Amino acid sequence: MLNTAETSSGDAQARVLVDFDRVDLAYDDTGGNAIEDVSLSIREGEFVAIVGPSGCGKSTFMKLVSGLKPPTQGNVVVDGREVSGPLKIVGMAFQAPTLLPWRTAMDNLMLPLEIVEPYRSTLKQKRGEYEARARSLLKTVGLEGNENKFPWELSGGMQQRASICRALIHQPKLLLLDEPFGALDAFTREELWCVLRDLWTEKRFTVVLVTHDLREAAFLADTVYVMSKRPGRILVRKEIDLPRPRDLDITYEERFTDIVLELREHIGRIRKT
Amino acid sequence: MASTKPRKDAWAPWVFTAVIIILWQAICSGFTVSEFIFPSPAAVVKSLVEFAGPIADHAWQTFWTTVAGFGIGVGVGLVLGFIIGSSRFMYNALYPLMIGFNSIPKAAFVPILVVWFGIGTVPAILTAFLISFFPIVVNVATGLATLEPELEDVLRSLGAKRLDVLIKVGLPRSLPYFFASLKVAITLAFVGAVVSETVAANKGIGYLMMSAGSSMRMGLVFAGLIVISAMAMVMYVAFAMLEKRMTGWATRGMDSKL
Ligand SMILES: Nc1ncnc2c1ncn2[C@@H]1O[C@H](COP(=O)(O)OP(=O)(O)O)[C@@H](O)[C@H]1O
Ligand SMILES: [Mg+2]
Numbered sequence: 001m002l003n004t005a006e007t008s009s010g011d012a013q014a015r016v017l018v019d020f021d022r023v024d025l026a027y028d029d030t031g032g033n034a035i036e037d038v039s040l041s042i043r044e045g046e047f048v049a050i051v052g053p054s055g056c057g058k059s060t061f062m063k064l065v066s067g068l069k070p071p072t073q074g075n076v077v078v079d080g081r082e083v084s085g086p087l088k089i090v091g092m093a094f095q096a097p098t099l100l101p102w103r104t105a106m107d108n109l110m111l112p113l114e115i116v117e118p119y120r121s122t123l124k125q126k127r128g129e130y131e132a133r134a135r136s137l138l139k140t141v142g143l144e145g146n147e148n149k150f151p152w153e154l155s156g157g158m159q160q161r162a163s164i165c166r167a168l169i170h171q172p173k174l175l176l177l178d179e180p181f182g183a184l185d186a187f188t189r190e191e192l193w194c195v196l197r198d199l200w201t202e203k204r205f206t207v208v209l210v211t212h213d214l215r216e217a218a219f220l221a222d223t224v225y226v227m228s229k230r231p232g233r234i235l236v237r238k239e240i241d242l243p244r245p246r247d248l249d250i251t252y253e254e255r256f257t258d259i260v261l262e263l264r265e266h267i268g269r270i271r272k273t
Numbered sequence: 274m275a276s277t278k279p280r281k282d283a284w285a286p287w288v289f290t291a292v293i294i295i296l297w298q299a300i301c302s303g304f305t306v307s308e309f310i311f312p313s314p315a316a317v318v319k320s321l322v323e324f325a326g327p328i329a330d331h332a333w334q335t336f337w338t339t340v341a342g343f344g345i346g347v348g349v350g351l352v353l354g355f356i357i358g359s360s361r362f363m364y365n366a367l368y369p370l371m372i373g374f375n376s377i378p379k380a381a382f383v384p385i386l387v388v389w390f391g392i393g394t395v396p397a398i399l400t401a402f403l404i405s406f407f408p409i410v411v412n413v414a415t416g417l418a419t420l421e422p423e424l425e426d427v428l429r430s431l432g433a434k435r436l437d438v439l440i441k442v443g444l445p446r447s448l449p450y451f452f453a454s455l456k457v458a459i460t461l462a463f464v465g466a467v468v469s470e471t472v473a474a475n476k477g478i479g480y481l482m483m484s485a486g487s488s489m490r491m492g493l494v495f496a497g498l499i500v501i502s503a504m505a506m507v508m509y510v511a512f513a514m515l516e517k518r519m520t521g522w523a524t525r526g527m528d529s530k531l
Pocket of ligand 2: 058059178
């Protein structure tokens, strides 16, 4: 049974938050399936990473989870309900920070609250409270004191931190990250791994992280899924049973590199076929 | 980079203008060019002073006609730009029409407008409007229509309605485009008003130049030319300054990437 498998994130009885049952998605009639026969379940609080070659349907998977696209075949159930349209319980961040350049960091964080209920209708009265929440979130990611800076005054890494904060401000159950660290240099990237790890440890939302960095997947995730070339199928499900809390040092240990090598072998096999 | 240079070189355009005027005067005096063909700067200044009163009258007429046409152009341009930019269907339906309309020389409308509204102020206002609203439409529509797909996903996954996206992202994003188009539109509006005045009015700088020309008072014709370009330049600079004030974030954002 998938859900009772032993993982370091503990609670094996946790509720299933995302459930894919034999899901296909075709963008149009001619192109064939972008992803095919995908079945998996994600527990509440689980940290899932999805790896696979470029164009295999990782972003497509995210669109299905977030309800931006309906499946062509099969069922997608999120939070106990069949998905039919955008879910307000998700927060998303991408490789490009997509902050609004005319808004300060603080006002960029406020954007989701201007859209999602119940914040939208209470924003006027509770602005102070929400800004305090934004400020503490910015502090957790190390952006304290940058509330009133505009995106162009922030480095790429700082913008990406703000972008992740924006994805979390409305306290979503599910955080979707599509190659969020892909454009950053190696040092900044590892720093942000730790930022994300700490955020997740503290708040225990569910994370789906799409990445092409196998070390990133192994360091952060409870479970790694490897996808095949288009049409994307789930080839391997790999549980990362490294103890938590994980420190960056672990990435130099043999048990860690063994996992990375194993994942790489699967990817290598995809390339050859 | 571009924003620091003009400060240092601010004297340059003035010096060049002075050089051109001196050259102009020298050629006119040196070759004794007839005042009826090509008046010297001195003769133009003389006309400017001598006819200051009537010139001011005509200039005021041209100015308010232009601003009225420009004002309508801004209103219509904003509405049309919003409609075209906010829906893909409208974009596909109206954009080709707009391009077709834009390729008509606007002076060709003047005879029609004269038949409809008679000689005078109305054709001038309408010509100014017809010629000036197009850049506004295109710019507003472009600003609204270009939304990064990722940002759209972020907003839609939060359950944002189309109107939310337009107001929170589309409008602010199209503002720099809008203000950039204003300075182009105001100069075009001057062109429209003056073109209409030269053929279908009995007031305005266009009319003044036309009638002064037909009585061979070339000093006055050139005086009119100088007045109209001064007005257009002042308005251009005013709108360029407004643009800078309103949308500093757009240019500063770009500076940091350079
Ligand atoms: N909007 C779309 N319309 C049609 N085809 C698309 C669209 N988006 C993605 N695809 C196709 O679906 C496949 C999977 O794309 P994507 O999910 O973006 O891959 P990944 O994120 O893994 O790189 C690709 O072959 C891509 O060309
Ligand atoms: Mg992708």
